[in-house]
Amino acid sequence: MFMFEKAVVGSRRYWIWLLCLLVIIGAGFLCYLRQLEYGLGITGLSRDVTWGLCIAQSTFLAGVAASAVMVVLPYYLHDYRAFGRITILGQFLAIAAVTMCMLFIFVDLGQPSRVINVLLYPTPGSIMFWDLISLGGYLLLNAVIALVTLGAERRDAAPPGWIKPVIFISIPWAMGMCTVTAFLYSGLPGRSFWLTAILAPRFLASAFSSGPALLILLCLAMRRLAKFDPGRDAIRRLGLIVTYAMLINVFFFLMEVFTAFYSRIPEHMEHFRYLFAGLEGRASLVPWMWTSLALAAVSLVLLVAPRYRNEEKVLAVACGTVFLSLWIDKGLGLIVGGFIPSPLGAVTEYAPTLPELAISLAIWAVGLLMLTVFYRIALAVRESLAAARQEV
Amino acid sequence: MRDRPIIFGGLMVFLGLATFPIWYNVAAGKTSRGPDIKLPAQEKECVAATDYMRSSHMDLLVEWREQVVRQHVRRFTAFNGRNYNISLTGTCLKQCHTSKADFCDRCHDYAGAGTPYCWDCHNEPRPAATVAHRLPQ
Amino acid sequence: MTIHRRGFLCTLALAANSSAQAPAKRWAMVIDPQKCLKDKGCTKCIEACHKTHNVPALAEARHQVKWIWKEPFGHAFPSEQGEHVREELKHQPVLVFCNHCDEPPCVRVCPTQATWKRADGIVMMDWHRCIGCRYCIAGCPYGSRSFNWVDPRPHIRQINTDFPTRAKGVVEKCTFCEERLAQGQPPACVEACPEKALVFGDLRDPQSEARKLLRARFSIRRKPELGTKPEIYYLV
Numbered sequence: 001m002f003m004f005e006k007a008v009v010g011s012r013r014y015w016i017w018l019l020c021l022l023v024i025i026g027a028g029f030l031c032y033l034r035q036l037e038y039g040l041g042i043t044g045l046s047r048d049v050t051w052g053l054c055i056a057q058s059t060f061l062a063g064v065a066a067s068a069v070m071v072v073l074p075y076y077l078h079d080y081r082a083f084g085r086i087t088i089l090g091q092f093l094a095i096a097a098v099t100m101c102m103l104f105i106f107v108d109l110g111q112p113s114r115v116i117n118v119l120l121y122p123t124p125g126s127i128m129f130w131d132l133i134s135l136g137g138y139l140l141l142n143a144v145i146a147l148v149t150l151g152a153e154r155r156d157a158a159p160p161g162w163i164k165p166v167i168f169i170s171i172p173w174a175m176g177m178c179t180v181t182a183f184l185y186s187g188l189p190g191r192s193f194w195l196t197a198i199l200a201p202r203f204l205a206s207a208f209s210s211g212p213a214l215l216i217l218l219c220l221a222m223r224r225l226a227k228f229d230p231g232r233d234a235i236r237r238l239g240l241i242v243t244y245a246m247l248i249n250v251f252f253f254l255m256e257v258f259t260a261f262y263s264r265i266p267e268h269m270e271h272f273r274y275l276f277a278g279l280e281g282r283a284s285l286v287p288w289m290w291t292s293l294a295l296a297a298v299s300l301v302l303l304v305a306p307r308y309r310n311e312e313k314v315l316a317v318a319c320g321t322v323f324l325s326l327w328i329d330k331g332l333g334l335i336v337g338g339f340i341p342s343p344l345g346a347v348t349e350y351a352p353t354l355p356e357l358a359i360s361l362a363i364w365a366v367g368l369l370m371l372t373v374f375y376r377i378a379l380a381v382r383e384s385l386a387a388a389r390q391e392v
Numbered sequence: 393m394r395d396r397p398i399i400f401g402g403l404m405v406f407l408g409l410a411t412f413p414i415w416y417n418v419a420a421g422k423t424s425r426g427p428d429i430k431l432p433a434q435e436k437e438c439v440a441a442t443d444y445m446r447s448s449h450m451d452l453l454v455e456w457r458e459q460v461v462r463q464h465v466r467r468f469t470a471f472n473g474r475n476y477n478i479s480l481t482g483t484c485l486k487q488c489h490t491s492k493a494d495f496c497d498r499c500h501d502y503a504g505a506g507t508p509y510c511w512d513c514h515n516e517p518r519p520a521a522t523v524a525h526r527l528p529q
Numbered sequence: 530m531t532i533h534r535r536g537f538l539c540t541l542a543l544a545a546n547s548s549a550q551a552p553a554k555r556w557a558m559v560i561d562p563q564k565c566l567k568d569k570g571c572t573k574c575i576e577a578c579h580k581t582h583n584v585p586a587l588a589e590a591r592h593q594v595k596w597i598w599k600e601p602f603g604h605a606f607p608s609e610q611g612e613h614v615r616e617e618l619k620h621q622p623v624l625v626f627c628n629h630c631d632e633p634p635c636v637r638v639c640p641t642q643a644t645w646k647r648a649d650g651i652v653m654m655d656w657h658r659c660i661g662c663r664y665c666i667a668g669c670p671y672g673s674r675s676f677n678w679v680d681p682r683p684h685i686r687q688i689n690t691d692f693p694t695r696a697k698g699v700v701e702k703c704t705f706c707e708e709r710l711a712q713g714q715p716p717a718c719v720e721a722c723p724e725k726a727l728v729f730g731d732l733r734d735p736q737s738e739a740r741k742l743l744r745a746r747f748s749i750r751r752k753p754e755l756g757t758k759p760e761i762y763y764l765v
Binding site: 031038039040041045046047048050053105108109110111112114115117118120121123125126127128129132184185187188189190191266267334338343344345346348 | 589591592594600603604605607625634637639640641642643661662663667668671672675676677678679680696698739741752756
Binding site for chain 2: 645648653655656657688690691693694696697707711
């Protein structure tokens with residue numbers, strides 16, 4: 001039923017890639033065992049900066065997961081046929097991203113064996129409760145959708161009617177999931193960097209630019225590695241989506257900068273000052289943030305002009321810069337910047353330690369492993385279908 | 393059927409390994425004796441019936457935990473009408489089972505129940521003058 | 530089921546009796562920073578608290594666990610900072626700890642109710658239920674909470690066996706000595722202060738010392754504009 005038999009047939013390159021991923025996962029797992037024994041003190045976190053790389057990755061990936069909606073919505077709601085070949089890839093990306101998102105939260109818990117308490121003692125007033133519900137629900141939804149649609153495709157039949165409402169539900173669910181992730185931060189009175197109504201729209205905009213950007217890169221990679229053609233129109237339309245989303249994202253960021261610096265309220269300015277200029281001589285994130293801005297500018301130049309955007313090689317570069325820029329912004333700057341300076345005005349810097357990096361890499365490797373296996377299955381199903389059709 | 397000796401040989405080895413815990417403990421003479429626990433000398437009656445304590449003392453402790461921490465109720469009236477202050481260290485260990493090693497641990501080790509994580513945080517009371525223990529009947 | 534007249538009246542009496550009991554307390558603390566400063570290096574309250582509650586002393590500052598400590602005035606009251614603030618006030622250290630807010634953001638965000646607000650005002654911790662997600666730390670506008678990054682036991686100078694330690698991976702903070710309050714004792718810090726700079730009391734009792742102080746003198750609280758309604762008052 002899960003068509004895993006398709007994943008165990010592959011070229012030498014495929015198996016070497018899987019082996020490398022497994023080695024990375026193994027190394028990270030060992031580091032996690034050490035963390036379980038020693039405590040979270042093994043990370044670079046501190047009394048002032050209590051959330052770091054792992055939670056930031058989780059936040060970033062929640063957005064990437066939500067971006068599946070950018071292919072599902074046009075295809076299922078507006079009958080945009082060009083996306084027909086890649087909706088399954090978008091859904092598999094969503095599954096892998098949500099799994100990574102949940103894993104990143106799990107490895108960051110101080111008492112992970114008690115995580116079931118969130119379900120045993122439900123607290124509707126806590127956004128983290130809704131975060132778990134929305135992430136888990138989204139995983140389930142996409143898993144069912146992908147399984148049913150791919151299974152139907154394998155039998156060269158139309159998917160059953162009941163899957164349509166499930167797909168429709170996944171669209172607002174994705175939006176809700178991204179919004180809830182933003183609400184984790186934007187409702188905290190003591191954290192002025194996050195206490196802004198535009199945080200949720202920013203999250204949506206960065207989700208809908210980084211997610212499709214990654215999807216474009218994956219599709220182009222599939223074309224190179226597996227002779228899979230996503231379709232020129234699909235890539236172009238996705239490129240357009242990334243462009244608009246990135247423009248809106250940068251615009252929202254500039255809005256934040258204006259409010260902070262025109263109002264001159266110290267609590268609002270200080271976090272930006274730390275990220276872009278440094279505070280009290282501490283400036284470890286400054287080069288990262290300016291790189292992120294530079295990458296964003298480069299990406300916009302490449303994306304806005306159709307002459308460049310429609311050239312697939314240039315588009316690939318643009319998507320890479322978008323993804324990297326937003327990964328730095330959301331996956332590093334946003335979370336750490338919210339904690340510095342601390343509520344008592346202390347500037348305590350954060351840098352992830354080696355075990356922390358190893359664990360994070362391992363979770364990314366888990367996601368890549370899932371993507372590899374899922375894409376292999378999807379493409380193998382399509383190949384066998386095409387072969388069967390040719391015989392007929 | 394040339395493989396018969398190998399098959400049966402392998403089966404015997406497997407059976408031996410699978411039943412290792414049983415015959416090892418029998419050989420070491422551990423199963424014939426029960427856990428050699430030392431009952432409290434001072435107190436003759438427990439906070440609940442012995443059978444209940446033997447089977448469900450962990451449930452009682454969890455209930456006590458909820459009462460003290462979440463409902464801030466610190467008084468417990470036992471089945472015999474006696475009142476106790478709910479406290480693992482202050483009542484269970486200080487008043488009655490003054491040696492955790494001679495009572496709690498002995499049974500837990502015997503039953504293979506391990507060290508419950510309670511002891512990661514809760515303490516044993518500072519050793520007072522040694523109290524004479526009476527042996528089980 | 531027949532209701533007997535006597536039984537009914539008994540039930541009524543009982544209900545009336547329980548509601549006629551003393552109204553719920555509202556515990557709060559009033560601090561007089563001037564009295565606190567009399568002995569500049571004094572840390573008796575901090576030592577008493579940390580000793581009573583087995584708070585570890587960690588060498589690495591970033592892993593520090595503290596329930597009560599001194600913070601420079603400008604850090605505790607950032608909105609009162611400025612060039613022309615009274616000189617002696619500017620660098621004065623003030624005692625800070627959990628404010629036991631009336632509208633605590635930490636309670637709002639906890640996904641397991643491992644921290645909650647009691648009827649008597651204390652924001653309590655359940656270290657058995659905490660999953661160590663540290664959302665409450667993100668939610669606290671005062672930096673009152675600490676996380677156990679490592680196992681605290683090896684770092685406790687002398688374990689007070691009357692109070693449990695905590696395990697690694699849970700968040701902790703001042704609990705207004707609720708275990709001492711249950712025995713009718715004042716919080717450890719209040720008892721330890723030689724200048725009686727810390728006044729603990731029930732704000733619902735008009736005759737309590739804390740309530741009388743607040744009626745007589747002007748006091749400020751930390752970041753009240755955030756709507757948390759903190760219940761630690763600093764006399765000015």
